[in-house]
Amino acid sequence: MSQINAEKPIVDQITMTIKGLKDGLKTYPIRDLVKHAEKFGPYLKQQRLETNQVRKFLDAINQIKAILAQQDDDKEIQKELEIIQKEADNDKKEAARKSENDTSKKINGKDKEEEIRKIKDSAEQELIIILKNIQKQADNKKDKLIFPKIEADVVLLKPKLAYAAARQRSAKPLEEVISIAIDKVESTKDFERLVQFIESIIAYHKAEGGK
Numbered sequence: 358m359s360q361i362n363a364e365k366p367i368v369d370q371i372t373m374t375i376k377g378l379k380d381g382l383k384t385y386p387i388r389d390l391v392k393h394a395e396k397f398g399p400y401l402k403q404q405r406l407e408t409n410q411v412r413k414f415l416d417a418i419n420q421i422k423a424i425l426a427q428q429d430d431d432k433e434i435q436k437e438l439e440i441i442q443k444e445a446d447n448d449k450k451e452a453a454r455k456s457e458n459d460t461s462k463k464i465n466g467k468d469k470e471e472e473i474r475k476i477k478d479s480a481e482q483e484l485i486i487i488l489k490n491i492q493k494q495a496d497n498k499k500d501k502l503i504f505p506k507i508e509a510d511v512v513l514l515k516p517k518l519a520y521a522a523a524r525q526r527s528a529k530p531l532e533e534v535i536s537i538a539i540d541k542v543e544s545t546k547d548f549e550r551l552v553q554f555i556e557s558i559i560a561y562h563k564a565e566g567g568k
Contacts, residue, residue, distance in 0.1 A: 371534050375541060382541040382550045390554055397534070398561025406527040408559060414517045418555060421510050425545065428503055438499050445495035449488050456484040461544045467485070500544045511542050511551075 371393045378384050408415065424491050428434050460480040464473045515536050524531035535555065 367400050368530050369392065371434060372537050375534075375537050377415060378541055380545040381543050382554075383475055383540055383544065383546040385541075385550055385554070387553070390550070392558055394554065394557035395561050397514050398531075398558050398563075399565040401527070401531060401558070401562050402565040404527040404530060405524070406531065406562070408562070410525045411418060411518065411521045411531065414514060414521055415555075415559075416519055417514055418552060421507050421514075421548065422509050422552065424510070425476055425503070425548075428506070431542070441495050441498045441502075445491050448491045452491065453484060454488045455482055500546070504543075504545050504548075505524065507545070507548065511539060511548060 374389060374393070375382070375385065461476060463476045463480075467473050467476070518528070518532040518535055522528040535551075538551055538554060542551055
């Protein structure tokens with residue numbers, strides 16, 4: 358988890374954290390996200406932000422969520438996803454078979470139990486890493502099928518927020534933070550994290566009496 362500097366203004370804390378993410382918004386630590394939202398929501402209330410001032414932006418978020426949900430009913434997409442996963446499962450089986458054969462060769466002729474156990478443990482750990490990498494590659498392939506369907510809509514969230522901030526100064530801090538977050542959205546998992554962040558901010562904003 359990244360270290361949060363409580364002395365910095367909350368907007369700076371959030372933007373520094375997000376800019377420092379190396380692999381998309383999905384790597385925003387969830388505990389940091391919630392702590393930031395817990396401070397940022399009340400801050401927006403102090404700025405007199407009301408959710409109706411960013412209603413078009415929030416509606417656009419919901420529309421993108423709906424597009425993602427529709428992919429579950431798209432038979433062609435689901436068929437392609439199943440093919441990708443089946444290929445990954447076959448690769449996993451082949452990796453497990455190879456690992457078993459390699460391990461058998463290494464322990465052949467060994468008679469010390471501890472030595473055999475170490476060989477098996479090492480092989481098991483290596484296999485776990487290989488299987489995770491195979492699944493990660495499959496997940497990336499799946500995402501490349503789905504994310505392009507929402508990518509343009511995600512990017513267009515920025516001008517919607519900019520317009521709201523131009524009309525209402527109280528929306529400016531939200532626009533500053535979320536625009537930086539949107540720049541880190543490069544996959545569906547990144548978008549899911551963006552939604553979690555926005556929903557957390559709104560929840561804490563309302564908890565302070567915001568409308």
